[in-house]
Amino acid sequence: MNSRPDTRLRRLPERGLNDFASACAVIDAARICHAGIAVDGQPYVLPMACARDGRRLLMHGSIASRLVKQLGGGLPVCVTITHLDGLVLARSAFNSSMNYRSVMVFGTAVAITDAREKTLGLDILTDQLAPGRRAEIRASNRKELAATSLLALPIETFTVKVRTGPPEDLQSDLEADVWAGVIPFTQVSGTPVPAPDLVEGIEFPEYLARV
């Protein structure tokens, strides 16, 4: 790599929390990430399932995808995770904003090819997405493992940005006769929809209520 990504925070340093624990907090709350690579100068940004395995980010995609292959092929990547936490409504358009937690991880991803390591990685992914699920479902067989691609990106070079709290209005706007504040957003899970071919009598399991 002949260019080191410039990850200095040039702006809003108060929104930067560039320690590993802050990055983990954002990553551990994620189900998907947006993985970017450039092929001949053309960027591609792919949504992928993700989970954290210690000091690396695991990303799951299809082995048949050319872009997923390229993501694991040694090119520099940038993987971004963003949680949108709220709309920050100030008295002016200019000072209106969003609350969010975001991490950008830079580096080079590798494709995990060893069957045992891949199985362990996919287990971690399943555990992050649906804790408890692994005890119920059958593991992937060799053919399935071969058809699954799993990438690992070290969580070493990264930036974290977080905005929280109320709007910050100009003093001169504070008396405006307009509501100001934050409308928080959350992602919630709704009523589970059983598969149409579900064996009769199988109830929705308790552990999935925590998804």
Place this chain on the structure above:
Amino acid sequence: MNSRPDTRLRRLPERGLNDFASACAVIDAARICHAGIAVDGQPYVLPMACARDGRRLLMHGSIASRLVKQLGGGLPVCVTITHLDGLVLARSAFNSSMNYRSVMVFGTAVAITDAREKTLGLDILTDQLAPGRRAEIRASNRKELAATSLLALPIETFTVKVRTGPPEDLQSDLEADVWAGVIPFTQVSGTPVPAPDLVEGIEFPEYLARV
């Protein structure tokens, strides 16, 4: 641009709905996008506020951001919007998946610099994020407009991918004694948090209940 992004759907063509209306449906439901550019081969993926203005995607960032400047500087970009709609729990790890709606838009973004055009664009952004808000808040002044950057990317070259519906298990897995189905996800807005400096007596307005 010496390389045309290859946006052919090589895989899962059944998940591709590459018409403009399908792209709009995904874009119009979005509040943020992930914008990718490559600088000297290093990709950067930035979360940005977004909205659709007819046949172009508007993206809002800070004028002080070097990356936002580069996004509007004529480099090829890829902007991806993803809505995660549910966890698709099959009887096997391999066939488990996610329901989602996603669009990738490729092209070259321009920075909108004309004050009038910028005002109109920011209005569209406010209307998508908080319909009705514009009638209440003061517009940006010249100095604020100058400190705001707004990018426009034509919605011309894009791919849309959507997965909906139940898990698709192997016939041989169907009798497994395990719940299968979809846990849907929705992003909901929670109880509004008034700004600590809100003038007493100003109620949360009706129109914001639809955010």
